[in-house]
Amino acid sequence: MRFAAASPEPESLICRSVQVEDGVATLLVESGRQTAHCPSCGEPSRRVHSRYVRNLKDLSWHGLQVRLVWRSRKLFCRNAGCQQRVFTERLPKVAQPHARQTTRSEEALRAIAMACGGLPGARPANRLGMATSGDSLLRLLRRAGHKKPACPQVLGVDDIAFRKRATYGTILCDLVRRRPIHLLPERSKESLSAWLSKHSGVKIISRDRGEYYRQGASEGAPHALQVADRWHLLCNLREALVRWLGRCSREWPMD
Numbered sequence: 001m002r003f004a005a006a007s008p009e010p011e012s013l014i015c016r017s018v019q020v021e022d023g024v025a026t027l028l029v030e031s032g033r034q035t036a037h038c039p040s041c042g043e044p045s046r047r048v049h050s051r052y053v054r055n056l057k058d059l060s061w062h063g064l065q066v067r068l069v070w071r072s073r074k075l076f077c078r079n080a081g082c083q084q085r086v087f088t089e090r091l092p093k094v095a096q097p098h099a100r101q102t103t104r105s106e107e108a109l110r111a112i113a114m115a116c117g118g119l120p121g122a123r124p125a126n127r128l129g130m131a132t133s134g135d136s137l138l139r140l141l142r143r144a145g146h147k148k149p150a151c152p153q154v155l156g157v158d159d160i161a162f163r164k165r166a167t168y169g170t171i172l173c174d175l176v177r178r179r180p181i182h183l184l185p186e187r188s189k190e191s192l193s194a195w196l197s198k199h200s201g202v203k204i205i206s207r208d209r210g211e212y213y214r215q216g217a218s219e220g221a222p223h224a225l226q227v228a229d230r231w232h233l234l235c236n237l238r239e240a241l242v243r244w245l246g247r248c249s250r251e252w253p254m255d
């Protein structure tokens with residue numbers, strides 16, 4: 001396998017040379033595309049303003065650390081109405097603007113960080129030839145951010161024990177997407193009502209039959225339909241059956 005074919009975007013990057021030294025493979029690459037598009041207005045341009053070099057860490061290859069030295073271009077925007085006179089060419093599959101590693105290397109390290117955390121993740125990453133530190137992995141996680149979940153239309157409400165028989169909170173689930181979306185620190189009508197009043201799109205609330213949840217749902221989302229959730233209904237049915245069978249066994253003749 002040739003190094004050139006292992007580059008992040010072989011159809012767009014031309015590999016000019018490969019140098020292997022001290023366990024590091026350095027690939028000198030250039031964009032093979034004549035035209036680049038202005039990120040502000042989308043106008044294509046071939047008129048080169050200047051060139052500059054980007055150094056990017058990439059995925060390791062057969063035990064070698066890999067570095068891309070990308071001789072990138074700055075181009076003039078030809079659109080007279082565009083405020084951006086000069087722009088840098090972009091290949092998002094290769095690297096994000098200002099990134100110091102390739103997009104695929106960043107994704108691999110982020111996956112390690114999500115599974116292992118910062119410092120514990122740095123050890124396997126370094127052993128795999130992706131030089132990094134615990135702090136760098138934590139920065140990757142923070143940059144990934146947290147997408148605010150959309151307001152659910154069907155909301156599941158139940159209590160959750162932070163410490164069994166001592167401290168309880170409330171777990172809210174999006175029952176259409178089948179995922180938990182929020183934890184309330186307490187089990188009270190006030191906290192549920194306050195959350196619902198800020199999320200006005202809830203149409204159905206499937207809830208625990210605790211009185212505090214009934215009141216909280218009625219106050220926070222008066223137009224939502226409240227239903228008993230299936231788990232609690234089945235739980236109640238099982239308990240009723242056990243009681244009934246216990247009574248029957250006492251009344252049934254033994255012979």
Ligand SMILES: [Zn+2]
Nearest residue numbers: 038041077082
């Ligand atoms: Zn432009």
